Amino acid sequence: MRVKVRTEHIEQPMKLIAKLLSHSKTIIITTHLNPDGDAIGSACGMMLALRNIGKKVRVINVSQTPKNLQFLPGANTIEVYDAATHDDDIKKADMLMCLDFNTPKRVQAMEHIVRATNATKVMIDHHTNPEDFYSAALHDVDATSTGELIYKFIVSFYPHALDKDVAANLYAALMTDSGNFRFPRVNPETHNIVADLLQAGANPVEIYEQIFNTSSMQRLHLLGMALAGMELHFNGKLCVMTLTNTMFQQTQCSEDDTEGFVHNTLSVDGVLCGLMIVEKHDTNEIKFSFRSKADIPANLMAGHFGGGGHVNAAGARVHNGNLQELKQQAIEIAGKYVQ
Numbered sequence: 001m002r003v004k005v006r007t008e009h010i011e012q013p014m015k016l017i018a019k020l021l022s023h024s025k026t027i028i029i030t031t032h033l034n035p036d037g038d039a040i041g042s043a044c045g046m047m048l049a050l051r052n053i054g055k056k057v058r059v060i061n062v063s064q065t066p067k068n069l070q071f072l073p074g075a076n077t078i079e080v081y082d083a084a085t086h087d088d089d090i091k092k093a094d095m096l097m098c099l100d101f102n103t104p105k106r107v108q109a110m111e112h113i114v115r116a117t118n119a120t121k122v123m124i125d126h127h128t129n130p131e132d133f134y135s136a137a138l139h140d141v142d143a144t145s146t147g148e149l150i151y152k153f154i155v156s157f158y159p160h161a162l163d164k165d166v167a168a169n170l171y172a173a174l175m176t177d178s179g180n181f182r183f184p185r186v187n188p189e190t191h192n193i194v195a196d197l198l199q200a201g202a203n204p205v206e207i208y209e210q211i212f213n214t215s216s217m218q219r220l221h222l223l224g225m226a227l228a229g230m231e232l233h234f235n236g237k238l239c240v241m242t243l244t245n246t247m248f249q250q251t252q253c254s255e256d257d258t259e260g261f262v263h264n265t266l267s268v269d270g271v272l273c274g275l276m277i278v279e280k281h282d283t284n285e286i287k288f289s290f291r292s293k294a295d296i297p298a299n300l301m302a303g304h305f306g307g308g309g310h311v312n313a314a315g316a317r318v319h320n321g322n323l324q325e326l327k328q329q330a331i332e333i334a335g336k337y338v339q
């Protein structure tokens, strides 16, 4: 039995996408740079569900799949984008599905082909400020995750396509993007969806174990350094965590290893806003991750650096910047919103 979920507000876009799908045989799915659990879970969940209804589907991503997400069903078939191999196929596909991002800029090396392809472009996403580059969009900023929107779409139109493997992917998407079901947008409906995913065969113990309890010792050493160096500003309302290139060298970790670190900034009593700054010498980038409580707009803070995201979680990357200068700027910007 399917539990009841609210779909009235997205009925029209879902119908349009289902109609476009009925005319599409070859479908390519892609998701954003440095994919997280929602990105990979959504991409693989959609891929497997569409294969279950007889479509020819491939996932082509601009980034490698992080190690802790490679166990997800279907993830071993994800192709990493290469212009010479893939541009022609993307151009000729019937449909290109863009999941968990809402501007082609988020796929960097693939941006040109996402814009140029003749394929019908479908966007499914829950971030703010979408760019109008698609033929159809399922967009809801109140959704916990893109996986939640995909769940609603699949059970509305192809309920038999929701098998154990699809459920595992969508569960991973919802779990990771809702901070293990504790972020503000989590509501009874979220848990109704989860109940249905568990009923369909998703294994919550295994999925949590694989995603969160498979750290290397080096990663925990890196976290230790990051925690030891956290600073408070503005009477304890802003907490800043900094990861320098030296720390990465000392622990032999990479940026992937910092996934989830930023949440620690918000765990300090009295902190309303958290900021993680990552220095990356290999790509000459400074990465900002803003997190906030209540209605403090992390997305506007990230916007100052050309980034974006959600009200409570957002990010930005700046090329060729100086760590100390950018850090100072970010602290000042955050200060305008938390004071």
Ligand SMILES: [Mn+2]
Pocket (backbone or CB within 6 Å): 038, 039, 100, 126, 144, 145, 146, 177
């Ligand atoms: Mn997401």
